[in-house]
Amino acid sequence: MMLEKGLEEKTFYLNLGPQHPSTHGVLRIVLEMDGEFIVTADPVIGYGHRAHEKMAELRTYQQYLPNMGRVDYLHALAYNQCYCMAVEKLAGIVVPERAEFIRVITSELNRISSHLLWFGAYLLDLGAFTPFLYCFDDREQILDLLDRLTGSRLTYCFYRFGGVPVDLDDDFIAGCRAFIQRLRSRWDDYDNLVTKNVIFIHRTRDVGILPPDLALRYGVTGPTLRGSGIPYDIRKSEPFSVYPLFDFEIPTGERGDVMDRYLVRLREMEQSLRIIEQALDKLPAGPIMAEKVPKRLKPPEGEVYIAVETARGEFGIYLVSKGDVKPYRVKLRVPCFSNLSVLPELIKDTMVADAVAILGSIDLVIPEIDR
Amino acid sequence: MPAQTVIEKLTPLVGPEKAALVDYAATGCHVRVEAQPEQMPAVAAAMLAQKFFLESLTALDLLESFEVVYHFASYDELCRTVVHVPLPVGTEVPTLSTIYPGADWFEREVFEMFGIIFSGHPNLKNLILPDDADFHPLLKDFVASS
Amino acid sequence: MEKKTGEPLIQLAVLEDVLNLCRANSLWPLTFGLACCAIEMMAAGAARFDLDRFGAGVFRPSARQADLMIVAGTISKKMGPAVQRLYDQMPAPKWVIAMGNCAISGGPFMYEGQYAIVPGADQIIPVDVYVPGCPPRPEGLIEGILQLEEKITNRPRLRKYR
Numbered sequence: 001m002m003l004e005k006g007l008e009e010k011t012f013y014l015n016l017g018p019q020h021p022s023t024h025g026v027l028r029i030v031l032e033m034d035g036e037f038i039v040t041a042d043p044v045i046g047y048g049h050r051a052h053e054k055m056a057e058l059r060t061y062q063q064y065l066p067n068m069g070r071v072d073y074l075h076a077l078a079y080n081q082c083y084c085m086a087v088e089k090l091a092g093i094v095v096p097e098r099a100e101f102i103r104v105i106t107s108e109l110n111r112i113s114s115h116l117l118w119f120g121a122y123l124l125d126l127g128a129f130t131p132f133l134y135c136f137d138d139r140e141q142i143l144d145l146l147d148r149l150t151g152s153r154l155t156y157c158f159y160r161f162g163g164v165p166v167d168l169d170d171d172f173i174a175g176c177r178a179f180i181q182r183l184r185s186r187w188d189d190y191d192n193l194v195t196k197n198v199i200f201i202h203r204t205r206d207v208g209i210l211p212p213d214l215a216l217r218y219g220v221t222g223p224t225l226r227g228s229g230i231p232y233d234i235r236k237s238e239p240f241s242v243y244p245l246f247d248f249e250i251p252t253g254e255r256g257d258v259m260d261r262y263l264v265r266l267r268e269m270e271q272s273l274r275i276i277e278q279a280l281d282k283l284p285a286g287p288i289m290a291e292k293v294p295k296r297l298k299p300p301e302g303e304v305y306i307a308v309e310t311a312r313g314e315f316g317i318y319l320v321s322k323g324d325v326k327p328y329r330v331k332l333r334v335p336c337f338s339n340l341s342v343l344p345e346l347i348k349d350t351m352v353a354d355a356v357a358i359l360g361s362i363d364l365v366i367p368e369i370d371r
Numbered sequence: 372m373p374a375q376t377v378i379e380k381l382t383p384l385v386g387p388e389k390a391a392l393v394d395y396a397a398t399g400c401h402v403r404v405e406a407q408p409e410q411m412p413a414v415a416a417a418m419l420a421q422k423f424f425l426e427s428l429t430a431l432d433l434l435e436s437f438e439v440v441y442h443f444a445s446y447d448e449l450c451r452t453v454v455h456v457p458l459p460v461g462t463e464v465p466t467l468s469t470i471y472p473g474a475d476w477f478e479r480e481v482f483e484m485f486g487i488i489f490s491g492h493p494n495l496k497n498l499i500l501p502d503d504a505d506f507h508p509l510l511k512d513f514v515a516s517s
Numbered sequence: 518m519e520k521k522t523g524e525p526l527i528q529l530a531v532l533e534d535v536l537n538l539c540r541a542n543s544l545w546p547l548t549f550g551l552a553c554c555a556i557e558m559m560a561a562g563a564a565r566f567d568l569d570r571f572g573a574g575v576f577r578p579s580a581r582q583a584d585l586m587i588v589a590g591t592i593s594k595k596m597g598p599a600v601q602r603l604y605d606q607m608p609a610p611k612w613v614i615a616m617g618n619c620a621i622s623g624g625p626f627m628y629e630g631q632y633a634i635v636p637g638a639d640q641i642i643p644v645d646v647y648v649p650g651c652p653p654r655p656e657g658l659i660e661g662i663l664q665l666e667e668k669i670t671n672r673p674r675l676r677k678y679r
Contacts, residue, residue: 338473
């Protein structure tokens, strides 16, 4: 088409969100477009701000526990665990071994359910509806188990300072083992339905490559980082709880594209199954709650930084106490905050359809970014 | 030992006795550094050269002054380094976003929550709060009007 | 059926009833998940709880094609104008379900001095059905949709159990 004299080509702005089916929450990305290609991208966050960090200063340590389940509701148990560990370290509470095993089993089940949800929602973004139904079915099996034990399906508040309040019973253990067998038999289904699908391969191979040194400069963690080949997983690099007792691998990718991040998460689910199996085999007898945990918890003055590996990356809590019943400062270092900050670099000069594929592959939960 | 290397690299930049080992079992960190605001870009460049990533950047409101707290960690070998920068009220801190682009958002968040200004920041405006919000919620004397 | 007073010139009562029955049994929700409750809304639409058998499983991303807004999650002050705009963009007749404690009254985030959230969806848009819970179970959301159907058609769904 010939351009007439006097007409100039200009870029235009397109809003992706805050209400959009593929933004996984309320994220808004202001895209500067040159036709179908993205020139710059500017994420606008804060549509889910609920003042978690301010609430921490106005609540006692126990009263703040339910908040942790709502920061990232998909892997809520890991966030519970990190906060409990931070307070236990400050207050000098030692958790009995059986309670640590129960924490690991439930947290790994939660990790699998988070990855399953990501799997279904991501393929829904790409336009496929059937995997969503398959993985939600598997996810409901996990939710049944955790619902029997904890009472909640989604925003768990199960751990207490010093242990867990409810013990596993035989039905839970039998249900867990049956679930492990059932999910293992589904990997072939997922592979045939999705991984070997030629449309999926075309949309994800060599798309959104994250170079390792860029990841370092932005502080990316989690499967987003491991897809680029760096085996950084807090469960192995800075072991916490009883993870050193288990034998599992850290899957990594090679090229750092969307397909690698997808495969990392798929393989991580299998590794989580291995951890749960070993934990059930080695489950020790004993108490589930530490003795003499004071009702009005007043940890001594000090500060502590604890990190755990959640489904999205490294979650860290920086907790400062001045010896009061309420924390002085709680800083929540959430993985998606750093992971999202690298997105503008990744989607520069791509098409909008690829941008949606890349955005989904980072696995974001927006309320945790906004806290 | 990575902690010793960190101390060796940072002591020329922050001064003697300002970078020291701390008890990991009690605090979760291996090295604790006290720095002045103007030393931060050099400290950050040194940490990046040793392949550390910026784990967290936050601030504390200590009523009469502020303290900016940086955490650095490494993908390769565990060595968490915490850097405390005491800050009298009204002082500015140089930005780290030219060295660690990931610090860009962290600094914007500290700015809107505490009012601390990061000099040299390319885009220091509200990140999480609405654009027209002119209050700093994480200050200890902040009281919301209904 | 009750007799209406001041009856209009053209008797459309039966037609209105039929239209209301059609509207109630094919509610098209807007994909409007804000926070945690969105996941339970997705679970309600998935295989086990299956909103589709009530005709309400067709989630539309565009507000212009939806007639039911399920406010699932906390409305922050930054998001408030967007919620209002989306509600205005929906064509009439339209309904709103406030799902979860945050959409009803601010939920667990409501405290003295909360600066960041709108304490309830009914502060900015008219709400028809409230579904409490944090988050409500998918069965709860389905009950909310069935209550809305009863509100639209003005007749109970299962007569002999009422």
